[in-house]
Amino acid sequence: MTAPARLPAVRPRPQPAPGGKSAPSLRVVPPRSLQAPRAPFVALVVGLLAAGLLGLLLLNTVIAEDSFQLHTLQQRGNALDLQQQQLQRDIDALEAPTALAARARAMGMVPAGSPAFIRLSDGKVLGVPEPATSPVPIRLASPKPSAAAPAAAARTPKPAATAPFPAPAPQPSPR
Amino acid sequence: MRLGSPGKRLQFGLVAVLVLFAVIGGRLVQLQGLDGTAYASQAERLRLRTVVLPAQRGDILDRDGNILARTVAARTVFADPTLVVDPAATAARLAAPLGVDQPTLLTQLTKPGRFVILKRAMLPEAAQAVVNLKLAGIGTQPESQREVPGHDLAANVIGFVGRDGTGLAGIESRYDTVLRGKAGVHDYQTAPGGQAMPSDLERTVPAVPGRSVQLTLDRDLQFVAQQALSERMKQTGAYTGSAVVLDVKTFQVMAMASYPTFDAGNPAVAPATALGNAAVSNVVEPGSIHKAVTISGALQAGVIDGNTVMTVPPTITKGGKTFRDTHKHGTVGITLMGILAQSSNVGTIEIADRLGAQGVYDYQRKFGLGSKTGLDFPGESPGIVQPPSKWSGPSYGGIPIGLGVAVTPLQMAVVYATIANNGLRLTPSLVRGFKTADGDFVAAPRPKATRVVSPEVAAIMRTDLSAITSKHATGKSAAIPGYVVAGKTGTGQRVENGHYTQGNVTSFIGMAPAANPRYVVAVFVHAPNGVGGAVSGPVFQELMGYLLRHYRVPPEGKAPPELFLAAARPGD
Numbered sequence: 001m002t003a004p005a006r007l008p009a010v011r012p013r014p015q016p017a018p019g020g021k022s023a024p025s026l027r028v029v030p031p032r033s034l035q036a037p038r039a040p041f042v043a044l045v046v047g048l049l050a051a052g053l054l055g056l057l058l059l060n061t062v063i064a065e066d067s068f069q070l071h072t073l074q075q076r077g078n079a080l081d082l083q084q085q086q087l088q089r090d091i092d093a094l095e096a097p098t099a100l101a102a103r104a105r106a107m108g109m110v111p112a113g114s115p116a117f118i119r120l121s122d123g124k125v126l127g128v129p130e131p132a133t134s135p136v137p138i139r140l141a142s143p144k145p146s147a148a149a150p151a152a153a154a155r156t157p158k159p160a161a162t163a164p165f166p167a168p169a170p171q172p173s174p175r
Numbered sequence: 176m177r178l179g180s181p182g183k184r185l186q187f188g189l190v191a192v193l194v195l196f197a198v199i200g201g202r203l204v205q206l207q208g209l210d211g212t213a214y215a216s217q218a219e220r221l222r223l224r225t226v227v228l229p230a231q232r233g234d235i236l237d238r239d240g241n242i243l244a245r246t247v248a249a250r251t252v253f254a255d256p257t258l259v260v261d262p263a264a265t266a267a268r269l270a271a272p273l274g275v276d277q278p279t280l281l282t283q284l285t286k287p288g289r290f291v292i293l294k295r296a297m298l299p300e301a302a303q304a305v306v307n308l309k310l311a312g313i314g315t316q317p318e319s320q321r322e323v324p325g326h327d328l329a330a331n332v333i334g335f336v337g338r339d340g341t342g343l344a345g346i347e348s349r350y351d352t353v354l355r356g357k358a359g360v361h362d363y364q365t366a367p368g369g370q371a372m373p374s375d376l377e378r379t380v381p382a383v384p385g386r387s388v389q390l391t392l393d394r395d396l397q398f399v400a401q402q403a404l405s406e407r408m409k410q411t412g413a414y415t416g417s418a419v420v421l422d423v424k425t426f427q428v429m430a431m432a433s434y435p436t437f438d439a440g441n442p443a444v445a446p447a448t449a450l451g452n453a454a455v456s457n458v459v460e461p462g463s464i465h466k467a468v469t470i471s472g473a474l475q476a477g478v479i480d481g482n483t484v485m486t487v488p489p490t491i492t493k494g495g496k497t498f499r500d501t502h503k504h505g506t507v508g509i510t511l512m513g514i515l516a517q518s519s520n521v522g523t524i525e526i527a528d529r530l531g532a533q534g535v536y537d538y539q540r541k542f543g544l545g546s547k548t549g550l551d552f553p554g555e556s557p558g559i560v561q562p563p564s565k566w567s568g569p570s571y572g573g574i575p576i577g578l579g580v581a582v583t584p585l586q587m588a589v590v591y592a593t594i595a596n597n598g599l600r601l602t603p604s605l606v607r608g609f610k611t612a613d614g615d616f617v618a619a620p621r622p623k624a625t626r627v628v629s630p631e632v633a634a635i636m637r638t639d640l641s642a643i644t645s646k647h648a649t650g651k652s653a654a655i656p657g658y659v660v661a662g663k664t665g666t667g668q669r670v671e672n673g674h675y676t677q678g679n680v681t682s683f684i685g686m687a688p689a690a691n692p693r694y695v696v697a698v699f700v701h702a703p704n705g706v707g708g709a710v711s712g713p714v715f716q717e718l719m720g721y722l723l724r725h726y727r728v729p730p731e732g733k734a735p736p737e738l739f740l741a742a743a744r745p746g747d
Binding site for chain 2: 063067081082085086089092093095096097098101111112114115116117119126127128130
């Protein structure tokens with residue numbers, strides 16, 4: 001057992017020596033102070049804490065910033081999607097056969113007549129070519145909208161004065 | 176008791192602390208152990224938001240990939256009447272941007288409740304303009320809308336979707352599961368303000384967009400078909416009509432027009448009668464176009480051959496009913512070509528007598544009459560053909576010439592396409608394949624083929640059908656300059672609810688170029704009066720003429736064969 005052996009050592013109270021002769025006094029050397037200087041340690045801990053907090057703050061800021069950026073970009077993406085959709089819709093409307101046919105007619109075009117084919121091997125003309133004819137006479141001068149517009153424009157200012165009953169309140173134009 | 180003694184005090188304190196800890200411990204066990212999961216999930220519910228990510232519905236495309244129907248983002252404008260400050264002023268300001276009149280808006284805005292829809296399916300830009308007005312109690316919410324840029328273009332084929340985006344008719348309904356896709360979810364945690372918080376609970380299951388359905392229709396051809404049909408319908412004051420264009424080699428439906436029609440983008444305002452697809456669901460009596468079935472069958476069975484000249488009396492009586500020809504004649508010898516070109520009822524009935532009732536029935540079924548074509552279209556009718564056991568006396572005269580038979584226009588188009596395709600009948604198809612959002616294309620299954628008549632019989636039929644546009648025949652109005660058309664006119668009736676309806680179902684089915692046909696065009700018009708050649712022929716002419724020009728089919732450079740009516744063919 002080590003404890004009893006050490007016991008006297010930790011009890012600095014000296015036993016009275018047997019006999020009058022004083023034995024050489026044994027004294028425990030006070031342990032060398034284990035305490036390192038306090039200040040650097042505190043500084044280290046505070047520094048670590050501060051760095052940790054700062055890091056956390058930075059991390060949060062970056063995440064928050066990213067989420068703001070994400071939000072902005074998503075919004076922009078949505079806006080671009082809408083714009084793309086709008087443009088695609090315009091294209092679809094313009095290239096729909098109905099619209100194409102109507103515009104071709106407005107430009108004075110008529111469906112093609114029957115064509116002839118030239119067989120290259122013997123140069124024979126197959127088919128009966130026919131010039132395209134219009135099923136209805138075409139008014140080349142002006143398609144409907146432009147003819148109607150000036151007439152409507154000329155009429156609009158007047159009815160307020162001549163209308164037998166009050167004209168409807170002017171609708172606010174959408175734009 | 177004296178609390179002065181430190182021992183007692185300590186003991187008492189210990190007991191108090193122990194009791195306190197026991198209570199806290201008990202509560203802990205209760206909260207964490209017993210009710211724990213409930214509280215945890217409650218807390219999670221408070222933070223966790225689940226957003227359903229709707230799957231984009233697939234498009235419907237034509238054979239070249241042009242858009243026939245697509246889904247676009249739209250907005251619903253709604254009001255919370257309890258938050259609207261001045262309903263009258265709000266209505267006045269909203270009338271123009273919403274395109275809804277003021278009184279209607281005012282009644283909507285003063286309704287009880289907290290959610291009133293003011294306008295659905297607004298364009299996002301237009302809805303934004305409403306938001307920019309910053310009116311109290313007015314808001315928008317996103318929705319998706321099915322857009323059909325062609326409006327009535329192929330509307331009866333495309334069908335339409337309901338308000339919730341589910342296909343209700345036509346292709347939209349038949350291929351709903353393909354088009355629909357699969358909705359995804361996004362789970363995330365939110366801060367009290369509603370911002371998303373990054374966390375490990377965040378989970379995203381992306382939506383799987385629906386696949387696009389690519390049809391076999393040609394957009395331009397479809398337009399011409401609808402245009403030609405509806406113009407003719409208006410001229411003749413007709414009730415219903417349909418036009419079908421089949422590619423002879425594949426039996427793909429290149430165009431399928433139906434009249435009356437509707438705007439597939441706005442089906443709510445269309446009458447119910449305009450929503451169906453007349454080419455597959457209207458059952459009509461074919462009339463004379465059915466003669467091709469009888470005569471092909473007789474040729475294939477060997478009871479007649481290409482050189483047969485029938486001795487045809489002016490009339491023939493079956494079961495007490497007398498059948499006669501439109502062209503008055505005595506007892507004459509008529510070739511098959513003559514019977515088809517002049518549509519001789521008596522001659523056809525004589526041929527049917529040789530073939531027998533069972534034979535006529537067998538060939539009706541082989542040509543696909545009396546059963547669905549396999550197009551797989553909602554609402555398709557199988558038609559009706561009677562087995563010989565159910566034939567009455569007059570049936571022996573009526574059925575061979577297409578009376579008392581019920582067919583769909585598509586079925587008859589398939590009959591003629593079979594003759595055009597050298598006697599091989601394929602399953603007609605309306606869908607080329609399916610396209611994923613990434614552009615991967617999966618082709619539709621190949622059509623099933625059934626041999627009906629031999630190539631030789633089909634060739635004889637094509638020759639004998641090609642006198643139809645000559646000057647003594649019934650289909651002059653269908654002639655296309657430079658090309659030889661093989662075809663047949665027909666006039667029958669339509670039975671609805673067991674009664675013949677007013678007027679005639681006039682039809683013209685033909686193929687061109689006759690020697691090596693590329694396309695079959697079938698036109699059916701239910702008009703108050705008139706016959707097949709006169710009413711339906713011009714539509715055929717316009718449509719087939721366009722087809723040949725559009726797909727650059729050169730003419731054969733031969734004149735239409737001469738019509739041999741009473742005389743035998745040269746060399747006989």
